[in-house]
Amino acid sequence: MANQRCEQCGNQTPPWDTINCGSGDGYHELLCTSCFNARIAESTGFTDFENARLAPIRMIDSQGESHQFQFHFQLRLLGDRIALDGFELQGELPSGYRSQLIGEADDEVLVLLGRLVEKIRRALSVRHIDFRERRIIESTVRGRIEWDDSQAGHVPLVVVDGKEVSWDDLGRVLMSMEGWQFRLDIADPSEEL
Ligand SMILES: [Zn+2]
Numbered sequence: 001m002a003n004q005r006c007e008q009c010g011n012q013t014p015p016w017d018t019i020n021c022g023s024g025d026g027y028h029e030l031l032c033t034s035c036f037n038a039r040i041a042e043s044t045g046f047t048d049f050e051n052a053r054l055a056p057i058r059m060i061d062s063q064g065e066s067h068q069f070q071f072h073f074q075l076r077l078l079g080d081r082i083a084l085d086g087f088e089l090q091g092e093l094p095s096g097y098r099s100q101l102i103g104e105a106d107d108e109v110l111v112l113l114g115r116l117v118e119k120i121r122r123a124l125s126v127r128h129i130d131f132r133e134r135r136i137i138e139s140t141v142r143g144r145i146e147w148d149d150s151q152a153g154h155v156p157l158v159v160v161d162g163k164e165v166s167w168d169d170l171g172r173v174l175m176s177m178e179g180w181q182f183r184l185d186i187a188d189p190s191e192e193l
Contacts, residue, residue, distance in 0.1 A: 001015045001092045001093060001137060005030075008029070008078075009032060010165040011032055014092045015092050015093060015191050016089060019031050019032075021039070037049065037076065037077040041132075041160065043173040046077065046080070049082075049088050049106075050079075052110075054073035055073075056070050056071060056143055057086075057178075058070050059071060059117075059120060059121065059124060061159065062125045064079065064126070069088055069097060071086045071097070073085065073116075074087075080105045081103065082102070083101070083105050083190070084109075084116050085098070085100045085101070086102045086117070095110055095164075096163070099116060099123060100116075101115055101119065101190055114169070126161075128141045128143070129160050132137055135173060136173060136174075142160070143161075143165070145186075146158065148167070151166075158170055
């Protein structure tokens with residue numbers, strides 16, 4: 001997906017770093033994250049907000065150096081709160097591992113970043129599915145519900161251990177536990193499961 005031009009500063013911006021900003025009268029503007037934050041800061045009066053651009057960080061999982069992940073960060077000011085997202089990219093779109101923290105508008109960004117990195121580290125340290133043997137490793141599967149283009153929204157695509165798993169494949173993995181009970185809990189993107 002090609003870069004898009006921020007309608008405020010004119011910079012060419014990758015899609016993951018843009019926000020489609022709607023005003024009350026149905027008019028939409030495509031802004032880079034930085035211009036979006038500056039606009040929210042102005043309209044809410046949080047002018048102390050640290051509109052930081054955070055460099056990507058490389059991390060490894062429990063399997064060591066051969067499993068490297070590059071995490072990108074997006075910081076958004078949302079009224080009196082801030083959302084900090086960390087995610088991998090495939091091409092220019094978020095894909096794979098993804099984690100979010102919600103903080104207060106006057107929180108220190110680097111403190112939040114440190115907490116988010118710890119949260120990502122915890123996520124990277126656990127494996128839920130043995131994809132080769134198609135079985136659940138312990139008894140818990142944590143993941144994220146996403147859109148599956150090939151299914152036109154009828155069934156989800158789930159992301160487990162940073163990998164896309166079709167609904168069908170998840171079903172096959174579950175069949176290794178035939179006769180067992182299960183519990184399905186849904187949680188906000190910023191909650192820790
Ligand atoms: Zn801009």
